[in-house]
Amino acid sequence: MAVDYAVIVLYLAGMLAMGWWGMRRAKSKSDFLVAGRRLGPAMYSGTMAAIVLGGASTIGGVGLGYQYGLSGAWMVFAIGLGLLALSVFFSARIARLKVYTVSEMLDLRYGGAAGLISGVVMWAYTLMLAVTSTIAYATIFDVLFGMDRTVSIVLGGAIVVAYSTLGGMWSITLTDMVQFVVKTIGVLLLLLPIAVIKAGGFGAMADRLPHDYFAPLGIGGQTVFTYVLIYSFGMLIGQDIWQRVFTARSDRVARLGGTAAGTYCLVYALAGAVIGTAAKVLYPHLGSPDDAFATIVKDTLPVGVRGLVLAAALSAVMSTSSGALIACATVAHNDIWSRLKGAARARRHPAAEAASGTAGGPQAGERDGAPDEVRGNRLFTLLMGLAVIVIAGALNNVVEALTLAYNLLVGGLLVPILGGLLWKRGTAAGALASVAAGGLTVIGLMLSLGVLANEPIYYGLLASLAAYVAVSLATRPTDQAVLTVWRERLAGRVDEPSPLSRV
Numbered sequence: 192m193a194v195d196y197a198v199i200v201l202y203l204a205g206m207l208a209m210g211w212w213g214m215r216r217a218k219s220k221s222d223f224l225v226a227g228r229r230l231g232p233a234m235y236s237g238t239m240a241a242i243v244l245g246g247a248s249t250i251g252g253v254g255l256g257y258q259y260g261l262s263g264a265w266m267v268f269a270i271g272l273g274l275l276a277l278s279v280f281f282s283a284r285i286a287r288l289k290v291y292t293v294s295e296m297l298d299l300r301y302g303g304a305a306g307l308i309s310g311v312v313m314w315a316y317t318l319m320l321a322v323t324s325t326i327a328y329a330t331i332f333d334v335l336f337g338m339d340r341t342v343s344i345v346l347g348g349a350i351v352v353a354y355s356t357l358g359g360m361w362s363i364t365l366t367d368m369v370q371f372v373v374k375t376i377g378v379l380l381l382l383l384p385i386a387v388i389k390a391g392g393f394g395a396m397a398d399r400l401p402h403d404y405f406a407p408l409g410i411g412g413q414t415v416f417t418y419v420l421i422y423s424f425g426m427l428i429g430q431d432i433w434q435r436v437f438t439a440r441s442d443r444v445a446r447l448g449g450t451a452a453g454t455y456c457l458v459y460a461l462a463g464a465v466i467g468t469a470a471k472v473l474y475p476h477l478g479s480p481d482d483a484f485a486t487i488v489k490d491t492l493p494v495g496v497r498g499l500v501l502a503a504a505l506s507a508v509m510s511t512s513s514g515a516l517i518a519c520a521t522v523a524h525n526d527i528w529s530r531l532k533g534a535a536r537a538r539r540h541p542a543a544e545a546a547s548g549t550a551g552g553p554q555a556g557e558r559d560g561a562p563d564e565v566r567g568n569r570l571f572t573l574l575m576g577l578a579v580i581v582i583a584g585a586l587n588n589v590v591e592a593l594t595l596a597y598n599l600l601v602g603g604l605l606v607p608i609l610g611g612l613l614w615k616r617g618t619a620a621g622a623l624a625s626v627a628a629g630g631l632t633v634i635g636l637m638l639s640l641g642v643l644a645n646e647p648i649y650y651g652l653l654a655s656l657a658a659y660v661a662v663s664l665a666t667r668p669t670d671q672a673v674l675t676v677w678r679e680r681l682a683g684r685v686d687e688p689s690p691l692s693r694v
Contacts, residue, residue: 195498196336202373202502206354206509209365213358220564223359224291224521225437234368235448238510239435240455241367241374243270243426245511246327247593249378249504252460253487254480256467260404262415264464269418271456273426278449281612283442285433287683293430293608294526299680300611301619302673308626310526312603313430317519318579319596320431324512325351325583331485331505344583347508352576355513356569360438363513370506374459377503381496382488383462389491390469399472417645420652421597428608429600431511431518442683516576524571591642598642602633602651606659614663615674621663629655 217223230238248267255263277285290296294310328347329340338346354362390396396404403409426432439445470483473491477483488500586592606629607622633651640646 194495195501198495198498199502199505202505203350205369206350206366209369210354210357210362213354213362213365215358216361217359217565217569220291220568222361223565223568224517225434226360226364228289228438229440230364230438230444230448231440232444232448232451234364235435235439235444236451236455237371238364238367238438239274239432239449239452240459241371241506241510242431242435242514243274243452243456243511244374244459244507245324246504246508247323247511248456248459249374249463249507250327250481250484252463253467253470253484254482255410256464257471257477257483258467258480259410260400260406260468260471261461261464262407262409263467264460265410265415266418266422267460267463268457269415269422270426271453271460272419273423273453274432274449274456275453276423277427277432277436278446278453281427282436282439282445282449284612284681285436286439286442286445288680289437291434291437292522292526293428293433293604294522296433297607297611297622300669300673300677301607301617301622302670303619307527307530308623309604309607310522310530312599312626312630314519314522314527316596316600317430317515317522318575318582319592320429321512321515321519321575321579322583322586323593323596324508324515325579326586327508327512328505331501331508341584345580347505348512348576348580348583351509351513351516352573352580355516356573356576359565359568359572360434360517363517364438366513367510370510373499373506374503377500377506378466379459379462382492382500382503383466385491386466386469386473386487389487390472396468396472400468404468404471413645417648420648421594421601424601424605425597428604429518430522431514434518434521435514512579516579517572519579520568520572520575523575524568528571594642595637598633598637598648598651599630602648602655603630605629605652606655610659610663616663616668617659618663618666618669620666621659621661624662625655625659628658 216227219227221227244267248270252263252267255266257263285296288296288299290299292310293313294307297309325344325348329338329343332338332343332347333340354366358365387393387396391399408415436445436449439448466487467480467483470477470487474483474486477486484504488497488504492500603626607617607625610617610625611622629651632654633647636644636647636650
């Protein structure tokens with residue numbers, strides 16, 4: 192295993208080196224949070240694929256293939272479909288808005304009334320996404336070095352926190368590009384063909400496994416529907432995904448690069464399911480489906496190649512973890528802390544704030560290019576990273592935590608976000624009612640039926656949609672001045688955020 196260990200150690204050292212290099216490029220808020228909005232199509236598509244294909248897509252995707260066969264691809268397939276829909280229908284408009292968070296978009300569209308509440312919901316989602324990604328280090332480092340769970344979480348989390356804090360999105364972009372290449376080589380070009388060959392080929396696999404393992408809906412139609420509802424729609428509105436859209440240098444890059452990344456996800460989904468199916472042939476009695484990835488890597492691959500494929504799994508976890516971490520820190524600093532600080536400042540000095548026209552917004556030292564703003568976002572990245580490591584060490588039920596996060600995100604924010612993009616009659620009151628109705632319905636049904644039940648997200652979305660339409664129609668239309676600014680931003684004719692997006 193010495194060669195495998197060397198591969199992993201060199202890989203981790205490279206991640207830290209890129210974090211240091213990224214720090215030298217992060218000179219402004221735009222650099223730190225969205226890589227200066229300068230990514231071209233190749234880097235954009237690679238990093239977008241890296242963030243959406245995390246540990247759940249790699250280790251979990253193989254596990255679903257082990258348990259259900261080829262239909263186990265549906266979870267990751269739903270992620271790919273969501274990314275394709277985002278890229279084709281919405282990414283160009285999102286990129287032209289020139290904002291940093293989903294909540295800023297809601298403020299811009301509805302006139303500054305929904306940002307703090309949506310920020311809290313989005314913060315909870317990104318925090319739990321980062322936590323669940325961090326917990327996955329325990330599985331990988333246990334296979335690699337036989338490490339204790341807590342030590343594994345601290346080691347993996349510390350590396351991600353270090354390079355994310357140093358260089359922000361520039362560091363994360365560089366590391367994600369490397370991680371994309373490592374995943375492509377390790378999983379698609381090495382593990383996939385070797386696993387199929389070791390299992391005797393597709394003919395032998397079909398002979399030794401039940402017919403359901405090769406049925407398109409073997410996992411269950413309702414499960415497929417729930418995956419699409421949660422993961423496909425989750426891709427449309429997640430801060431971690433939108434923040435990558437903001438890095439594109441043009442709306443064309445966002446659309447074409449995202450389409451390429453979504454297509455890659457579909458291929459990756461099928462590859463994971465095939466690897467899991469092969470593992471079922473080779474190891475029919477594993478204790479847990481999630482052990483399939485580590486087992487087939489450890490037992491079937493030669494020295495050196497094994498280290499590269501385990502580095503690919505580590506890459507998958509790190510890309511999602513770092514993307515969720517910077518999204519969590521961005522929301523915490525810009526949507527929650529800055530708003531609360533601005534509101535407190537307005538209460539202390541109402542006349543001065545009204546005269547300056549910046550109530551609730553950033554002070555002079557907090558503008559985009561100011562060092563104070565970079566330091567503030569860097570500090571919040573560090574603080575959120577430490578919180579993620581602590582929570583990951585204490586949390587046991589990862590599936591429930593992630594399901595809770597996605598249910599709240601989709602149930603509370605999907606309707607007001609898509610409604611704002613697609614329906615000009617939607618109002619701020621309708622958006623707030625939608626968030627409240629969807630969020631409370633989801634929480635109530637999860638408490639009564641269980642976190643893993645399908646019904647909370649179904650009824651939560653229905654309640655959110657009904658509240659949005661009814662309250663929007665019952666209240667005055669959004670002010671035309673607000674809609675004018677919104678249309679100008681959607682058309683890409685305004686470079687700087689308007690005061691409305693700062694309220």
